[in-house]
Amino acid sequence: MKRENEAAAGPVMVPGVVSLAASSRRTLKHGDSFAMFDEFGDVLEVEHSPAGLFHFDTRYLSRLLFTLEGHRPLILSSTVQPDNLTLDVDLTNPDMFQGDRLLLAKDTLHVARAKFLWEASCHELFTITNYGDRRMRVRLALEFAADFADLFEIRGYLRSRRGAVVSEQRGPAEIGFVYRSLDGVARETCIRFDAAPAALSPSRADFELEIDARARRSIGVLVQCMRGSEPASGGRFYATMRRARREQARERKSLPRIETSNVTVNSILSRSGADLAMLMTATPLGPYPCAGVPWFSTPFGRDGILTAMEMLWFDAATARGVLRFLAAHQARGEDPAADMEPGKILHEMRESELAHLGEVPFGRYYGSVDATPLFVALAGLYWQRTRDAATLQEIWPNVLAGLEWIDRYGDRDGDGFVEYGRRRESGLRNQGWKDSEDAVFHADGSLAAPPIALCEVQGYVYLARRSAALLAADLGKRDLAANLEAQAEALRARFEAAFWREDIGTYALALDGDKRPCDVRTSNAGQLLFTGICRPERAARVAQQLFGRDFFSGWGVRTLGAREKRFNPTSYHNGSVWPHDNALIALGLAEYGHASGALALSTALFDAAAHMHLRRLPELFCGFDRKRGKAPTLYPVACAPQAWAACAPFALIQACLGLEIDAAAATVVLRRPRLPQFLDWLSVHDLAVGAARLDLMFRRHDSSVAVTLLRREGEAEVEVRL
Numbered sequence: 001m002k003r004e005n006e007a008a009a010g011p012v013m014v015p016g017v018v019s020l021a022a023s024s025r026r027t028l029k030h031g032d033s034f035a036m037f038d039e040f041g042d043v044l045e046v047e048h049s050p051a052g053l054f055h056f057d058t059r060y061l062s063r064l065l066f067t068l069e070g071h072r073p074l075i076l077s078s079t080v081q082p083d084n085l086t087l088d089v090d091l092t093n094p095d096m097f098q099g100d101r102l103l104l105a106k107d108t109l110h111v112a113r114a115k116f117l118w119e120a121s122c123h124e125l126f127t128i129t130n131y132g133d134r135r136m137r138v139r140l141a142l143e144f145a146a147d148f149a150d151l152f153e154i155r156g157y158l159r160s161r162r163g164a165v166v167s168e169q170r171g172p173a174e175i176g177f178v179y180r181s182l183d184g185v186a187r188e189t190c191i192r193f194d195a196a197p198a199a200l201s202p203s204r205a206d207f208e209l210e211i212d213a214r215a216r217r218s219i220g221v222l223v224q225c226m227r228g229s230e231p232a233s234g235g236r237f238y239a240t241m242r243r244a245r246r247e248q249a250r251e252r253k254s255l256p257r258i259e260t261s262n263v264t265v266n267s268i269l270s271r272s273g274a275d276l277a278m279l280m281t282a283t284p285l286g287p288y289p290c291a292g293v294p295w296f297s298t299p300f301g302r303d304g305i306l307t308a309m310e311m312l313w314f315d316a317a318t319a320r321g322v323l324r325f326l327a328a329h330q331a332r333g334e335d336p337a338a339d340m341e342p343g344k345i346l347h348e349m350r351e352s353e354l355a356h357l358g359e360v361p362f363g364r365y366y367g368s369v370d371a372t373p374l375f376v377a378l379a380g381l382y383w384q385r386t387r388d389a390a391t392l393q394e395i396w397p398n399v400l401a402g403l404e405w406i407d408r409y410g411d412r413d414g415d416g417f418v419e420y421g422r423r424r425e426s427g428l429r430n431q432g433w434k435d436s437e438d439a440v441f442h443a444d445g446s447l448a449a450p451p452i453a454l455c456e457v458q459g460y461v462y463l464a465r466r467s468a469a470l471l472a473a474d475l476g477k478r479d480l481a482a483n484l485e486a487q488a489e490a491l492r493a494r495f496e497a498a499f500w501r502e503d504i505g506t507y508a509l510a511l512d513g514d515k516r517p518c519d520v521r522t523s524n525a526g527q528l529l530f531t532g533i534c535r536p537e538r539a540a541r542v543a544q545q546l547f548g549r550d551f552f553s554g555w556g557v558r559t560l561g562a563r564e565k566r567f568n569p570t571s572y573h574n575g576s577v578w579p580h581d582n583a584l585i586a587l588g589l590a591e592y593g594h595a596s597g598a599l600a601l602s603t604a605l606f607d608a609a610a611h612m613h614l615r616r617l618p619e620l621f622c623g624f625d626r627k628r629g630k631a632p633t634l635y636p637v638a639c640a641p642q643a644w645a646a647c648a649p650f651a652l653i654q655a656c657l658g659l660e661i662d663a664a665a666a667t668v669v670l671r672r673p674r675l676p677q678f679l680d681w682l683s684v685h686d687l688a689v690g691a692a693r694l695d696l697m698f699r700r701h702d703s704s705v706a707v708t709l710l711r712r713e714g715e716a717e718v719e720v721r722l
Helices: 237-253 263-279 301-310 316-328 353-357 371-386 389-410 455-474 478-499 524-531 536-546 579-591 595-611 648-657
Strands: 026-030 033-037 052-055 058-061 063-068 074-080 086-092 096-098 101-104 109-118 121-130 136-145 164-169 174-180 187-193 199-201 204-211 216-227 257-260 280-283 286-289 659-662 667-671 681-689 692-701 704-713 717-721
Touching: 026 074, 026 109, 026 263, 033 109, 033 121, 052 216, 058 187, 058 216, 063 109, 109 237, 121 136, 121 204, 121 237, 136 216, 204 216, 237 263, 257 263, 263 280, 263 595, 263 648, 280 316, 286 301, 286 316, 301 316, 301 371, 301 579, 301 648, 316 371, 316 389, 371 389, 371 455, 371 659, 389 455, 455 478, 455 524, 524 536, 524 579, 536 579, 579 595, 579 648, 595 648, 648 659, 667 681, 681 704, 704 717
Parallel strands: 667 717
Antiparallel strands: 026 033, 033 052, 052 058, 063 136, 074 086, 086 109, 096 101, 109 121, 121 216, 136 204, 164 174, 174 187, 187 216, 199 204, 257 681, 280 286, 659 667, 681 692, 692 704
16 A cells, blocks of 8 residues: 655655554544554553554654552453444552562452543543552552654654654643644643642652542543644543544434344444544545554545545445545646646645655655546546535536546556656655555566556546546536547557456556566456456456465455465565455456355455454455464554455445445445345445435345345335346
């Protein structure tokens, strides 16, 4: 996906010296803030680890250590709740001795630790219960620090200079950390206690509590991330938490409810929905799904668009927010340092100090070859799903600008294909979804030279032109519609002639700068099915190959065939399994009538999710073969949660049911609906079809599915096509 491997002053990459794969990390997010704690709820310094509390890619809390009577307590349980709002940790004391004498028997004290993020603040409550038979004086301590490290520093960037951090005590119950920034943006961490500690310093708070037998005492802690003039939330713990829960419930109320006969699947869907809600950031233009925590907790064009596409059938509001946000940030001019060209859609945006200073080029960066055609395609798909005339009229100039970019800048050499090549050494070398340095290569393993035309990008352009043609026709622009249809068909013919490789039985990964095909078997060809560009007979051959031993691990389709030169099941892009990649392939298989393949991928991915911590599908996992009694092998620095992975289960359900929504006809279309063997039934409640709402029940009968309309409010129909 996105590994910013090079920047103006040195390497910027996801570090390979720390693993995030262990289940000990606990992740919270709200808005533009996220936090990663260990299982104790603490933050301990580990080099290159993104532990801590972050706001706009800057770490506002770099250390938080809780001790009980001078010792780290014993952990009893540690859970991020199913709604992703709170982290609940249960702790107790170990046996404590003075010499050989037992002073305090283990399990006498219980500490309930609860925390959540809301509006740029971390709210935390410690509740200490004395289960002993006498009144006790209990000593507690919190150690803390704020380093204001830029996330790019943590990722390996060696910056030449940085601002100073000044700590100050602001009364008996408050500590402030002020960062004297280099970019002129004021940044400050404020730590407040709801009761004055017995002792307070710029790095530690000590408490002494008198607790009666069978009684409890509480300590509240508020950590506020102050940035410029932006306010951070305050308020009491429970009052703020109730407000957060009400807001969360309000946002999810409009979405359909999906239930199944399988409790594990229900748990996976619940976690996926909670992850999507957590990753969604409110903007003035609508909701936008941040790509993933910890490395990409910011808007990315490609990620936002594909996430919106995967969830379009059950949540069209996200697509609207994505389209409006990306239209507002569409490039209007040229800037080679940012790979910016008129009409191009944003790759990513950052608000950290290094981005503001220009030391890394990703403040507003446009180095993505596929975001622009995907934006145009999403606009057309959104129109078919909603008939939202107001939004489409608003972004129609942006759609036209995107089409203009495809023709004028995307096709660099006039051969009819869209290529990429960075315009400065600071930019990304590879600019498709597989953007690591070694992701595009020839059969002998040698790296492809730019400009590079990726196979799936041509499919995205085909989908964009066809979708835009339908949109143009509905808007009365018939000449443009006919021209776009003709362009799409001409591209399809050129593509089949240039990219199909009979000797490897699939489409070439890419054409390099000399128009030499990269004769490499990849999952990229699988994504072509989603776009509809393939001839049916060749789509069938691609599908067959993807389920061979080289590709299908048992947990999903690998990104690269196992016999290719650069295959490595532990690599980022050359042999791993990506849930979103598999979801798009499943949608493509359904499009071409290969329902059994969509069912097989759904079974593999839901099985994988059942083995994951919190039943959460991560950004990717390793591509080792499935073995009896062994869970999928985690990738060490994968984001979890990740938006386009979180919505993969919903896209897989869509693929199994062959579900489409035609807003113009107010009809839910089900093409050859099927259910995998692990589901006896599946229900969808409150599915929006225009102004109407439907409740649907699907029951599996061997290889067929019975569809029942349970409830209908408004005018809408259900059509089953076998």
